[in-house]
Amino acid sequence: MRFSAAEAAERLLPGRFAALARPWASRFDALVSAPDARGQAGRMSLIAFGMRIVNAVIAFVSQVLLARYMGGFEYGIFVLVWVTMIILGNTACLGFQTSVIRFVPEYEAKDRPAELRGILVASQRIVFLSATALALAGALGIWLFEEEIQSYYVLPFYLGLICLPMIALGDLLQGTARAHGWPLWSMTPSFFIRPMLILVFLWTLHMAGSQPDAAAAVLAAIFATYLTTLLQIAYVARGTESPHRPVKPAFRLREWLIVSLPIFLSNGFYYLLTNADVLLVGRFMQPTDVAVYFATTKALALVHFVYYAVRTGVIQRYSAYLHSGDRAALARFARETTYWTFIPATIMGLAVLALGKPILMLFGPGFDAGYPLLFLLVAAVIFRATVGPAESLLTMSGHENSSVVVYAITLAVNIGLSVFLIPRLGLWGVAIGMSTALVVEAVLLAFTVRRKLGIVMVAFLPSPKETV
Numbered sequence: 274m275r276f277s278a279a280e281a282a283e284r285l286l287p288g289r290f291a292a293l294a295r296p297w298a299s300r301f302d303a304l305v306s307a308p309d310a311r312g313q314a315g316r317m318s319l320i321a322f323g324m325r326i327v328n329a330v331i332a333f334v335s336q337v338l339l340a341r342y343m344g345g346f347e348y349g350i351f352v353l354v355w356v357t358m359i360i361l362g363n364t365a366c367l368g369f370q371t372s373v374i375r376f377v378p379e380y381e382a383k384d385r386p387a388e389l390r391g392i393l394v395a396s397q398r399i400v401f402l403s404a405t406a407l408a409l410a411g412a413l414g415i416w417l418f419e420e421e422i423q424s425y426y427v428l429p430f431y432l433g434l435i436c437l438p439m440i441a442l443g444d445l446l447q448g449t450a451r452a453h454g455w456p457l458w459s460m461t462p463s464f465f466i467r468p469m470l471i472l473v474f475l476w477t478l479h480m481a482g483s484q485p486d487a488a489a490a491v492l493a494a495i496f497a498t499y500l501t502t503l504l505q506i507a508y509v510a511r512g513t514e515s516p517h518r519p520v521k522p523a524f525r526l527r528e529w530l531i532v533s534l535p536i537f538l539s540n541g542f543y544y545l546l547t548n549a550d551v552l553l554v555g556r557f558m559q560p561t562d563v564a565v566y567f568a569t570t571k572a573l574a575l576v577h578f579v580y581y582a583v584r585t586g587v588i589q590r591y592s593a594y595l596h597s598g599d600r601a602a603l604a605r606f607a608r609e610t611t612y613w614t615f616i617p618a619t620i621m622g623l624a625v626l627a628l629g630k631p632i633l634m635l636f637g638p639g640f641d642a643g644y645p646l647l648f649l650l651v652a653a654v655i656f657r658a659t660v661g662p663a664e665s666l667l668t669m670s671g672h673e674n675s676s677v678v679v680y681a682i683t684l685a686v687n688i689g690l691s692v693f694l695i696p697r698l699g700l701w702g703v704a705i706g707m708s709t710a711l712v713v714e715a716v717l718l719a720f721t722v723r724r725k726l727g728i729v730m731v732a733f734l735p736s737p738k739e740t741v
Contacts, residue, residue: 327465335468336571339475340564340636343485349560350487352567354429355494356551361411362440363544365404368537369396370448372529375669377452378592387523393514394522395529396445404441408434425487425560432491436498443467443498446505449513451588458509462501470497535673539664542680546710549687550703557695561639566700568636569643569650575625576654579618583610584662591669604728611661611732618658622651646704653708656715659732663718667725675721683714 340348363370373396380389411434419427443462450458474493475485483489551570555563587610594603625632626647633641667676687710694702722730 332464332468333571333574335472336568337635338472339490340568340640342475343487343490345561345564345637345639347485347487347490347560349555349562349564349567350425350429351490352551353555353560353563354426354433354487354491356548356567357430358433358437358440360544360548360552361407362404362437363444364537364541365407365437365441366400366444366448366537366540367403367530368533368535368540369400369529370445371536371540371668372396372533373445373448374452374588375532375592376529377449379596382593382596385523386517386520388525390514390517390520391522391524392529393449393510393517395524395526396449397442397510400441400445401438404438408437411437429487429491432488432495436495439498439502443502443505446502446509450505450509453513455509458505462505466504467494467497467501470500473497532671532673535677536668539668539673539676539680542677542684543664546680546684546687546714549684550691550707553688553691553695553706554700554703558699562700564636565640565643566646566703568633568640569646572625572629572632572643572647573650573654576618576621576651579621580614580658580662583614584665587613587662588665588669591666595670604726607661607663607666607722607728607730611659611730614661615655615658615732619655622655626651643700646700649704649708653711657711660715660719660722660730661732663722663730666722666728666730667718670726672721672725675725679714679717679721682717683710686710686713 339351343351373392376392377389380386380392412431415422415427415430415434422430447459447462471490471493474496475490478489478493479485483492551563551567554566587606590606591603594606629647630641630644633644664676664679667673687706689706690709691703691706694705696702698705719729719731722728
């Protein structure tokens with residue numbers, strides 16, 4: 274028996290409200306029950322959206338517990354170290370965590386199992402070696418410039434580099450899971466398994482007599498990251514390779530690198546864009562300020578996850594439409610995804626503004642100082658949601674270089690404004706820099722998609738054919 278939103282609205286809502294909800298409920302039913310590619314992508318996005326809600330709540334609760342357990346100062350140190358490791362781990366993937374999402378559907382559609390196994394095997398080896406080299410270079414950098422680094426950061430940064438190869442490999446395997454349409458394994462490792470294990474291991478260290486400081490938290494993160502990635506290797510890596518194991522892999526490294534390296538630059542700029550604010554606060558302000566701002570962004574993440582959920586559901590379908598050659602269907606689908614992003618993001622944004630202050634108070638005394646920043650940040654995130662996962666469409670359609678340019682400009686705006694404003698306005702300075710960057714990003718993405726693909730990928734704006 275299949276769930277029907279239209280029938281549920283008729284039964285549960287009063288007559289007037291049921292009549293208002295009926296058109297939207299009918300559209301929802303048409304989306305989730307459609308047997309075509311659009312329906313498949315819609316269902317996957319809804320599954321990802323539901324999972325992301327659960328995962329975001331768990332990740333959020335884990336951060337609240339860490340903040341209350343460690344205190345603002347030590348929590349701020351841990352946040353800065355951990356965010357740096359996440360950025361470096363994603364950078365070490367060299368773009369393969371996204372390019373596999375492009376190549377796997379292509380090789381499956383063209384029945385090329387040798388190349389399919391080749392991209393899976395080669396990407397894992399390249400990413401692991403790249404991350405290991407980056408970790409060694411990072412350790413050397415800390416040793417050479419130790420006198421320039423605040424003493425309370427040195428040991429946690431050294432420890433953080435230990436788990437860098439596993440963070441990178443885990444990111445790649447999440448991309449591999451997306452490429453195969455496995456939403457569970459594309460989201461739960463970093464949003465459920467790892468944060469839960471960090472709490473478990475930190476509690477274990479505490480019971481063994483360790484102090485609840487940043488070094489202990491990073492040590493717990495090392496154990497959690499290694500165990501999480503080993504689970505991904507056991508299920509995702511082996512599960513995706515097993516059907517093709519009898520096939521001798523074909524390696525097209527030049528082709529893969531040509532595609533992956535622009536993605537590497539685009540993803541690098543994107544991750545710096547989404548995390549540079551935390552790093553800049555750590556550069557100019559105290560760990561307690563880092564803790565307050567990071568807690569504010571965690572509340573904001575409840576809005577951000579709408580975008581990630583939609584992106585998870587549609588990125589593979591973008592690739593499939595492009596390889597099918599049906600550009601009209603691609604354009605319709607791309608425009609639909611802007612509504613899938615914008616409407617839920619607006620609803621979640623209003624909810625965050627309504628509940629933001631008590632949410633931040635959960636982290637402990639003083640954390641609600643970040644609440645006023647939410648009004649500016651939420652408005653910017655909602656504006657960004659109007660273009661949906663536009664950068665994913667550019668990447669899947671072979672316009673990786675355009676994404677690089679967009680994110681380079683956006684990152685420059687963010688860093689430039691933040692460096693200028695933080696010493697003068699404190700946390701408001703970084704919030705203004707980040708919000709302005711999100712607006713610039715949305716405008717540039719919409720312009721680029723229109724110019725490169727002829728698609729008006731902006732919610733509520735008519736396509737050229739609809740213009741009178």
